Amino acid sequence: MNPTPILHHYPLSPFSEKLRLIFGFKRLAWRSVLIPDMMPKPDVLALTGGYRKTPILQLGADIYCDTALAARVIDALQPEPPLFPASTPLAPALAQWADFTLFWQAIVVSMQPAGRATLFAGRSMASAQAFAADRAGFTAGFKRPTFADSVVQLQAALAMFDAQLGQQPWLQGSQPSVADFSVYHCLWFVQRAGVAEPLFAPHAALRGWLARMADFGHGPSDELGSAEAVAIAAAGTPAAVAVQPGLGFEAGQPVTVAATDYGCDPVAGTLVGLSADSVTVRRVDERAGVVQVHFPRAGFQILKDVKE
Numbered sequence: 091m092n093p094t095p096i097l098h099h100y101p102l103s104p105f106s107e108k109l110r111l112i113f114g115f116k117r118l119a120w121r122s123v124l125i126p127d128m129m130p131k132p133d134v135l136a137l138t139g140g141y142r143k144t145p146i147l148q149l150g151a152d153i154y155c156d157t158a159l160a161a162r163v164i165d166a167l168q169p170e171p172p173l174f175p176a177s178t179p180l181a182p183a184l185a186q187w188a189d190f191t192l193f194w195q196a197i198v199v200s201m202q203p204a205g206r207a208t209l210f211a212g213r214s215m216a217s218a219q220a221f222a223a224d225r226a227g228f229t230a231g232f233k234r235p236t237f238a239d240s241v242v243q244l245q246a247a248l249a250m251f252d253a254q255l256g257q258q259p260w261l262q263g264s265q266p267s268v269a270d271f272s273v274y275h276c277l278w279f280v281q282r283a284g285v286a287e288p289l290f291a292p293h294a295a296l297r298g299w300l301a302r303m304a305d306f307g308h309g310p311s312d313e314l315g316s317a318e319a320v321a322i323a324a325a326g327t328p329a330a331v332a333v334q335p336g337l338g339f340e341a342g343q344p345v346t347v348a349a350t351d352y353g354c355d356p357v358a359g360t361l362v363g364l365s366a367d368s369v370t371v372r373r374v375d376e377r378a379g380v381v382q383v384h385f386p387r388a389g390f391q392i393l394k395d396v397k398e
Contacts, residue, residue: 092167093326096121096148096319097311098134102209102282103127104193105157106145108275112161113309115266116168121314123148128224133316136378137323139371140355141385142228148319150326151381156349158182158189159368159386161268171266178262178269185272186388190351192247196276198240205283232352244280245289252293259302266303274303324379331363331370331382339364344395347371347385357383358395 097113097120099106113120125134131142137153138146146153147160154160165173174181200209210218235243251261251273260266261273277300280286290297333341339361346356347369362382363370369392370384 093150093322094119094121095164095167096123096314096322097145098123098125098137098148098316098319099145100125100127102279103144104196104275104279105143105189107278108157108271109145109147109160109164110308111274111303111306112164112173112271113311114306115171115173115271115309116164117309118164118168119310121319122311123314123316123319125316128221133320136320136375137381138383139357139359139373139375139381141349141353141357141383142355143349143353148323149329151323151328151379152326152384153323153381154384156386156389157272158186158388159384161185161271162367163384165268173266173268173271175262175265175267177265178267181262181267181269184261184269185267188269188272188276190389192244192273192276194235195240195244195247196280198235198237199244199289200280200283200285202237202285205285208284209282229352248289248293248296251299252296255295255299260299270299270303274300320378323381324377326379328372328380328382333361333364334366337364337366339392339394345371346393346395347383347390348393350389350391356393357385359383361392364392 097109125131125144129142134142134146137148138155141155143155145157146155147163154163161173254261258264261269280289333339339345341361343361344358345361346358348354348356357371359371359373362372366387368384368386369390370382372380372382374380
C-alpha cells in the first residue's frame with residue numbers, strides 16, 4: 091500500500107499550486123506541511139540535504155524534488171485521470187517551457203510595485219526586505235528577463251493560448267495534461283498579484299480555461315507538522331531503485347546533484363538510482379535517517395564527488 095503523499099509547500103508558491111491542483115484533478119488525498127517561504131528551513135534541509143526550492147513531495151523516506159518529477163510520481167500513484175495521455179506526447183515539452191520561460195515572464199510582470207504590494211499585503215517591511223534578500227541570493231548569477239521583454243512575451247503567449255483554447259477545451263486537445271497545470275500555475279500567480287485583468291481581458295477562451303482549471307480544486311488534505319514529516323521519513327524504508335548501465339555512472343558512487351538554473355545548492359549522497367529521466371541519491375541525516383532524494387535529469391547536473 092502506497093503511503094499518503096506529503097507536500098511541503100507555502101500558499102503563495104506558484105509551483106506548489108501546480109501540484110495542489112494536480113491533487114484536485116486526481117481526487118487524491120494528501121498531507122499538507124506548510125514551510126517557510128525563505129531560509130532557514132531546517133526540516134526541509136534534513137530531508138533534502140541542501141535542495142531548498144519549493145515544493146518538495148515526500149512518500150515516506152523518499153523525497154522528490156522538482157514538480158516535473160513530482161507530477162510523474164503522483165500520476166503513478168493515481169493513474170486516472172492521466173496527466174500524460176497517449177494523445178498528447180508533446181505535453182511534457184510544453185510543460186518544461188512553461189515551468190521555466192513562462193514562469194519567469196509571470197514572475198517579473200507580477201513583482202512590479204503594484205503586484206508586489208498586493209502579494210506582500212499584511213507583511214512587515216522587515217519581512218518583505220528579508221524575502222527580497224533571500225531571493226537575491228537564491229537567484230545569484232541567474233539572468234532574469236527585463237520587465238519590458240516579459241510583458242511583450244507574456245502577451246504573445248496569452249494570445250497563442252487563447253487561439254488554441256478557442257479550438258479545443260485544453261491546451262493539448264480534448265483532455266487535460268501536465269501542460270495545462272504548468273501553464274496554469276504561472277498565470278495563477280499573475281492573478282494573485284492583482285495585475286491580470288488588463289492582460290487577460292482580451293482573451294475569453296483563456297479566461298474560460300482558467301475557470302475550468304480552478305474548478306479542479308486542491309482535493310482532500312490534512313495538515314501535518316514539518317517535524318512529524320521528518321519523523322515519518324526516519325521511520326520509513328526507501329523504495330527500490332536501480333542504476334541503469336551505460337549512462338556514465340555506477341551504482342554506489344558518491345555524487346552531487348544540483349539544479350542548473352537557480353537555487354543551485356548541491357545535494358551530496360550515494361548514487362542508487364539513474365535512468366534517462368531521473369537520478370536518485372541516498373543520504374543519511376541524523377534526524378531523517380536514511381532517505382532517498384530524487385531529481386529529474388532535465389534541469390539538473392550530476393557530478394562525481396571529488397572525494398571519490
